[in-house]
Amino acid sequence: MKKATFAALALALTAGSAMAADLPSYKAPPPPPPPPIMTWTGFYAGLNFGVGFYAQNSSNAWGAGFNNHGGSRAGVVGGGQIGYNYQITPMFVVGIESDIQGTSIGSGAGGNSYNWLFGLPPVTTATLNWFGTVRGRLGVSLLSPQLLVYGTGGFAYGGVERNGWLNQNRTVQTGWTAGGGAEYMFVALPNWSVKAEYLYTQLSGNNNNGFNFGWGLNNVNNRTRFHTIRFGVNYHFHFGSSAPVLAKY
DSSP: HHHHHHHHHHHHHHHHHHHHHOOOOOOOOOOOOOOOOOOOOOEEEEEEEEEEEEEETTTESSSSSSSEEEOOOOOEEEEEEEEEEEEESEEEEEEEEEEEOOOOEEEOOEEEEHHHHHHHOOOOOOOOOOOEEEEEEEEOOOOOOTEEEEEEEEEEEEEEEEEETTTEEEEEEEEEEEEEEEEEEEESTEEEEEEEEEEEEEEEEEEEEEEETTTTEEEEEEEEEEEEEEEEEEEETTTOOOOOGGTOO
8 A cells, every 4th residue: 555655656746847847947037238337538529619708908018118908809719629538536537638729819909008109009909819728637526427527727829919000910829728617428328428618728929029119129928818618519439448437336
């Protein structure tokens, strides 16, 4: 009796195993791919557009008389930029950027010029035709990995044209620039970002010859100081970038 019972149990177990082997196997679906990791590291290039205007007392000249062309006319600014960022920590980003701009910034007849002999105030104008910068950038990403707030500063240069009564000067001036801005990278389009930026720039030039009725030709040292506010868009190439830098977020 016992042998018959054991035989029946063994047969039942064997049949159950065979039926289980014939059933289709079930596998869980693969997990969705992780979202792309946000990083500022890499090369980028873009375009910008904005406005600019001279600082107060932008063009100062000293010769046989004195000139202080404080009049200012705002103008448009537009151009392009290229650069490279490196994200050294999830919070801090360093980089370098170079840009070139065309402008219509100029000063009108609101300036004044004094001649020791005649005291005549000739009409003078100063136009900033173009300028460029090569700047370092230091950014902080505090509120969001996509938002970079940065300070920037470095070398500046530009083409300045000054037209006065019986004299005209065109020269390339050099100097410095400093400012800051904010840049936002889109989550859905991680290769694209938009930015807003302010720069203060001062350029200096030597040996601009001007004609003065009291003393004839005189060498003047003109300083061009101006503000710019620009808005731009950048495309980030990201090749060669260290993508896992923001994995801690």
